[in-house]
Amino acid sequence: MSKISGIAASAGIAVARAFILEHPDYTITKTAISDIDAEVAKLNDALAKSKAELQVIKERTLAELGEKKAEIFESHLLILEDPELISPVTDKIREESVNADYALNVIATQFIEMFENMKSAYLQERAADMRDVTKRVLNHLLGIHYVSPAEISEEVIVIAQDLTPSDTAQLNRKFVKGFTTNIGGRTSHSAIMARSLEIPAVVGTKDVLSKVKTGDLVIVDGLNGDVLINPSEAEVAEYISKQKAYDLQIAEWKKLRDEPTVSADGKHVELAANIGTPNDVNGVIENGGEGVGLYRTEFLYMGRDKLPSEEIQYNAYRTVLENMKGKPVVVRTLDIGGDKELPYLELPKEMNPFLGFRAIRLCLDRQDIFRTQLRALLRASVHGDLRIMFPMIAVLSEFRAARDLLLEEKAKLKEEGIEVSDNIQLGIMVEIPSTAVLADQFAKEVDFFSIGTNDLIQYTMAADRMNERVSYLYQPYNPAILRLVKMVIDAAHAEGKWTGMCGEMAGDTTAIPLLLGLGLDEFSMSATSILPARSQISKLSAADMKDLAAKALQLGTAEEVAVLVQSIGN
């Protein structure tokens, strides 16, 4: 047995065989072939095997995800049968006596380049399909054993360098019991996904990939951040009993599901959930969420090849609002840019994407995109308690411009005879220090604030949270951050408004006592953190926490704050 440590990214324990998710090396060399017929036969054999695979994937996708998701594999199948592809490859093998993989690669590359050079962004994206299909055939020609995450069909623990958004989108929760990666932190995309899928995960292990082979038995301890490779029977038994204890604790928390969140001395706060898609709403309800504090709408725009229409968006927003049954739903308008790219928008690469053209900056420029989203939201507003919030607001004029566009669209809809709610609260994300410092002025015009701590911390500390060499500066408990949070909360309260927090910090057990003490009104977190947080808050006195927070604000370092919080035996 060997044990390595990483960052506990998603709670729970999983025991299963390892599945190495590695993108293989497709280096192709041109070689002269003597037996041409055999080479052509090899090509045909690889094509047949690829087709058989695709047929299986297509049928499974059809059964599990429906017709729309299966269509893509139907077109992949057609490419494998396409005479415009197969004939030139076969001709090349015969005429030039070259190896099949080389011939295929040359011809496929021509098609890939053709697509890449097309005017329509949609057709440019087809280059990815061509690459995907080509790789599938090359796997057979080169003897590469590669299974994409979508094809996993037994219980496994996925081991990878990192998981891209497209990898995670393909993970089947039924089979993927846990995952562990070389890089990443608690707030990296893969970690956030793991928590929303409720899959135990350990990230940032640095070298798990080199230590585990496919088929090794692996334990992922997402509670402590440990990964055990080929554990003994006794260890397996120990972890299975830990897993059971954890499940028991979960069951206890579930009892708090339908209870309000009240501190020991009777102060009520609201615990809400962060969601990415309408499918996440079930998890919010199961975990006793009192609302949705952050609906990240960018997932509607990702994993597709063009902008989502007003109708698609309306349906998604309406579904969330209806399923939340009148509980508040805070929808964040499109926050794209930074680490979240949309290929079809064809945005130029930037030197500093996190300081660049993203979120509200992009939306105010691309009003066609923004207005469509606002219309969809306004139309959905009659189906529940909708609250709209704008991301990355740095100056008041941005909020005003966004609000004016919203009001314009609202007036247009009313003119068209479409019903729109008149009780939509309008707020902003506070994630840029300028906005936190000027919160008293913002508070006069907005209905609420939601503090986005992930960005607020990295913009305040000038440190990229994904850069391991400076990640020590990602300090949620730093008194500088706490003071900013206090400024925002106090500014809102002075105007009779409320403040929420939708960053990772809101669900952090060390931060919760401080945030309660600072007077935070709404805590929005991963659905699975809600019940533990409710249990924790029920044992804390808000008055005592107010004193604790006041002390913390007078400390000099994050470490001193953490020690102070731990001293209350929380």
Place this chain on the structure above:
Amino acid sequence: MQTTFRIIDEDGIHARPATALVNTATKFKDTEAYAEAKGKKVTLKSILGVLSLGLEAGDTLSLITEGTEEAEAMKALQEIMIKEGLGELHE
């Protein structure tokens, strides 16, 4: 036999309708089917061929069928164009 369409779908001819067109054309074994647009003519039995035309909204596209079942083939292809909301007849 030839019929001309004007593409109305805002995405032009994308993967799903292209797949449907190719599948339909392929059903008619003894009939050749072509798509012609922007001075290029490709076989309708090739998805890469159809996509390579790079058809966008507003473009004009001619479908051509030649062979024993050319009328049936044309009718089936026309149905796909209409059903997929791809084009309006342009004659």
